[in-house]
Each structure stands twice: as structure tokens, then as C-alpha cells.
Amino acid sequence: MKLKNENSQVNRLSRKNNWFVILLILLFLLFPLVIKNDYFIDVAFFFGIYTLLGLSLNIVLGEVGLFDLGHMGFAAIGAYTTAILNTRFGIPVLILLPISAIAAAIFAYLVCSPIIHLKGDYLCIVTIGMGEIIRLTLLNNPFGLTGGPNGVFGICFPTVGSLMTIDNCPKFYYYIWIVVGLTVFALIRLQNSRIGRAWNYIREDVIAAEALGVDVRYYKLLAFVLGAALAGVAGNIYATKLMIVSPESFSFMESCLLFCIVLIGGMGSIPGVLIGAAAISLFPELFQTFAQYRMLFFGAVMIIMMMFRPGGVWPRQRGRILLKPVLMRAEKSEI
Amino acid sequence: MKLIIEQLLNGLTIGSFYSLIAMGYSMVYGVMKLINFAHGDFFTFGSYMGYTLLVMGITFITSTLGVWGGMIAAMLIAAISSGVLGLTVERIAYRPIYPAGRLPAVVSALGASIFIQNAIMIIWGPRPHAYTSDVIPGFILNIAGFRINILQIIILLLSFLLMGILYYIVQKTTFGAAIRASALDRETAALMGININLIIFFIFALGPALGGVAGVMVGMYYRKISFIMGWNFGLKAFTATILGGIGNIPGAMVGGLILGVLEMLGSTYLSTAYKDVFVFLVLILVLLFRPTGILGEKIAEKV
Secondary structure, three states, X not given: OHHHHHHHHHHHHHHHHHHHHHHHHHHHHHHHHHOOOHHHHHHHHHHHHHHHXXXXXXXXXXXXXXXXXXXXXXXXXXXXXXXXXHHHHOOOHHHHHHHHHHHHHHHHHHHHHHHOOOOHHHHHHHHHHHHHHHHHHHHOOHHHOOOHHHOEEOOOOOEEOOOEEOOOHHHHHHHHHHHHHHHHHHHHHHHOOHHHHHHHHHHHOHHHHHHOOOOHHHHHHHHHHHHHHHHHHHHHHHHHHHOEEOHHHHOHHHHHHHHHHHHHHOOOOHHHHHHXXXXXXXXXXXXXXXXXXXXXXXXXXXXXXXXXXXXXXXXXXXXXXXXXXXXXHHHHHHO | OHHHHHHHHHHHHHHHHHHHHHHHHHHHHHHHOOOOOOHHHHHHHHHHHHHHHHHHOHHHHHHHHHHHHHHHHHHHHHHHHXXXXXXXXXXXXXXXXXXXXXXXXXXXXXXXXXXXXXXXXXXXXXXXXXOOHHHOOOOEEEEOOEEEEHHHHHHHHHHHHHHHHHHHXXXXXXXXHHHHHHHHOHHHHHHOOOOHHHHHHHHHHHHHHHHHHHHHHHHHHHOEEOOXXXXXXXXXXXXXXXXXXXXXXXXXXXXXXXXXXXXXXXXXXXXXXXXXXXXXXXXXXXXXXXXXXXXXXXXXXXX
8 A cells, every 4th residue: 555655656756757758859859840940940959069068067077076177178079080080081970970979988088097086176177277288289280180270171961871961950950859868868877877876976975985885986987988978979960060170169168168057957967957058058049139248147147046046957856756755654653 | 598587587477477366266265165267357357447547547647647657556446446346246146155065156156257258348348458558667678688678577576576465464464374274164263253254355355456456467568458368367377276286375376486487488498389288287297296286285184
């Protein structure tokens, strides 16, 4: 009897969530069919890119609590891998999608291995330094590969054999949001796995985690590598959409905005990342009419948001579904 | 040899800008444990206020005060306006958010930074401004074959003087001891009868004020100011803070000077284009081998 009660509560919660998800997916599918304006579809595309980047930083910052203010550097590695290999060797960009993810991941592994033991703000400044080194190196055109401040241009559209070319706004829109959807699915699975729990344990209490046998170094590195790989994927898609990559797209400011995406939404919360990305990417577009005042408003809104919802708009509710029935049972037994 | 000395002098000059800005970062971080991302924009604001004074009061300055007096007046205005801005930002954007923890405060600081940057852009326009040469004091001296601009020497001396004053306040006076005590442990310091609000007032007035003075110096030295320069200088100054040991005020001074000299030497002997890469590489290496910075003390970890 009691058990049934617990189950129904769990079901009710997940059913509510299911409806919400179905509604979201419907909205996503219908959006380009209803709104024919390419500009709005493009805005939605960049919303998707920011979501993907936000999700990738969310692994590092949200799940493990590592301050990473150079995350755009990983996206830059992915984007430039795609751009250089595509323009020089003509390798199709869709094949380069996993390759740029792997390139960013390997880079993250090499760079982060020596610095992973640093804590808090020290890790933060080292990642800032790393991001800046990447950007400045790209700017300086090493070996004539990166094209300096102009960047690399002439990147091809993604093609699926001879079946389809992703070459217009709606196609790109579906492309990015399908990738985001798959990523979200994978990340939810990851959150509820052994790895996800180890990550959250490290975030909440490193020493306790270490004492209980969690390999802290391994899991921190894993977060960086996975986050970088996802950022590399985002970089690839970004490069193919714009057909040009330049160092200015990967500045410190952009890394800061990614940081804000995760914190505005709520650390470690996937719906939160969606909200944060919406805030960052849609806000400046929605207030186009205010032209030069929009970033002013944006700054003010960031401050006001943190005043009223410091934990983020949609903070992750840890273990609520599972814990509640147990607590109820405990209360009852006391009576 | 001549080149080395000239470049060392240039490096020290740039380094003193970094030091002046870095002290503000360090004081705020020490007491509040907050990376004050808006600090670079206080510096820009000071620079623009100094510029405005010099442009508006150009006839008065050239007739009454003289160019040197004008420079001092511009620095005072910059210091006061940046200090007021710092206090305002603290009151509006930081104070209500402290209780929520450190990360929301970081977002708020970024928001404040974006806000100030764009406010400056709207007020003064997006194009860079130039400190015109008739308000910039200084002349070239030839000493033993060295061509030295007196302005550079004055800037250096002035920033060393300011650093010396701050060093004296923080390290030698009772009030300085109170600041250092609150940097070590805010709660305990408050229990010992230290007025934390007064300390916060002090650091948020003085840190930005020093940044504002540095802003006028940068305007005089480079002659060009733009509304986004706060990010670049702020990032470098923050790097200097970490290099010297975060929360440690003498460390910030030393870190800034070292950073400036490294940058100049890097651009002379390695490559101009890669000078910043060089600076950040040194930073990462220092942190790898001495994670608490050059002057930072080893702090026992709390469990």
C-alpha cells in the first residue's frame, strides 16, 4: 500500500515532466514551419549553439564545480581543426565532427593533466590563461595555418553523402537541435550514473569523496575531457554554419558568457542551461530596438537576477523524487 | 645594453600600471573573496573622467594650473569618481548578493562590468579617444645617450609613491592590521571588534581610486583610451595579482612590476606578437611550481 503510494508520486512527477518534454519537442519541430523568417531561425540556431556550449561547460563547472573560464578555447580547437582540415584537405565536415571532438579532448587531456590539482580561483586563472594563449596563438597565425586575425574561411557545408546538404537556415536549425537533444539525453543518463554521482560528490566535498575511494584526479580530468569534446562538437557546427572561424569568436568575454549561462540557469541543471543559453543568446536579439542600450540592460539584468535568484532560475533539485517518500516514512514511524 | 635599460624602464612603467590596478583586485579578493571583474572598468571610467576634465578645462589648465597641475587635477578627479563608482557598485551589485555565496557574486560582477563598459560607450561614444598632446606634460631628456621622457619618470615615481603609501597603511598601521586580519578570517575579525563595514568601505573606495589614477596615467602614456581597454588591463592586472599571491597586497605590487618587465622583455627578445602568450605561460608555470604565488603564504588546508 505504502509502496504504491510512493510509486504513484514518482510517476506523477515524471509524467508531468514527460508532458513538458513532449511540448518542448513539438515546439521545436514546428518552429521553422510556422515562422518562415530566416532571421528568427538563425537566432534559434545560435540559441542551440550556446546551449551546446553551456552543456559542455556544465559538465566541468556544474557537475564537478571546477572553475573554468577558458572554455571557449576548447571550442576554438574544435572549430579550427574543422576549418583547417576541411579547407586544406577537403575532408567532409561531418566526418570532422568526431575528429574535432577528439582533437579538443586530447588537447584538454594534455593541458589539464598538469593543472588539475589546482583549486578554486587558481584553476580559474590558469584556465583564463589557457584560453587566452589559445586565442593569441590563433591570432598570430602559427605556420600560416590559422590565417591570423582574418581566420580561416571557405568551410564547406555538412553533407550526408550525396543525399542531403545542410545549407539553409531551417536545416541548420534542425541539425543543431538534434545534436543538442542527443547530448541532453546522454547527459541525463550520465547524471544518474556512477560517474555523475562521483562528480557531484567531488563538487560537494572533495575530501570526503577522496576518503571514500573516488579517484578525484581521474574524474576531474574526465569532466574536462568530456566537456572539451562537447565544446569541440559545438565548435565544428559553429564553423560550418558561419563558414569562417576567427579568433575573436573565442575571446575571454565569450568564456565569461558561458560561465554565466551555467550560473544563471543553476549549476548542474540541464533545463537551467537551456534557460541560461536563452537569456544570453535571445536577450540581445529581442532588444534590438534599443540598439546600443541592450547590453546595458543585459548587465543590469544579470545583477538583478543574482539578487533574486542567486541559485539560478532552475536549480537542480537533488534527489527530491527519491528522498521524499523515505522522509515521509521516517516521520510516520516516529509517530 | 642600452636597449635592455630602456626596455626595463618601459617594463617597469607598464608594470606600475598593472600594480596599481592589481592592488584593488587584491584588496577586494583578500577581504571579500570575490574576483571583482568590474575592477578593470573602474580603471576605464577613471581614465575617461580624467580625459573629460582635461578636454573641458583645457583653457583653465593651460592658463592657471599648468600641464603638470592639470595632470594632478585629472588624477584627483579620476580617483574620486572611480572611488565613488566603486562604492556604488559595491552597494548595489555586491552587497545584496554576498550572503548567497561566491559564484552568484561572480556573475553579478560580470554583469556590473558589462553595464559600466556599455555605459561608458553610450556616454562617450564607441570610438577611442585621445589625450591631446597639449594636455600631456613632459619633455625628452638626453642623459648619457639615453632618451628619457620625463613623463615616464614622473609616472613611475608617482605610482611608487602611491604603492608606498598603501604599503605603509596596510603593513604598518593599526587600520592595516585590521584589513589583514579581515583578509585572513572575516568572521573572527568581526568578533574581535573590527568594523568590517568600514574596511569594506575603505577597500571599495581606495582600490577603484588607485585604478582611476592608473587610468589617467595610461591615457597620458599611451595617449589613446577606449571603452574596452578595462578588460585587457584588468585581465593582466588580475594575472599580476595571482602571480604575486592573491589577497596579498605587497604581492600584487611585485606581481604587477614583474609582469610588466616580463612583457617588455618578452616582446624585445622573443616576439612582439607572442608577448602575451609568454606572460600567461610564465603565470601557468609559476602556479604549477608555487601555487600560492610569489609572495603568497602557504595556508594550511581546512578540513
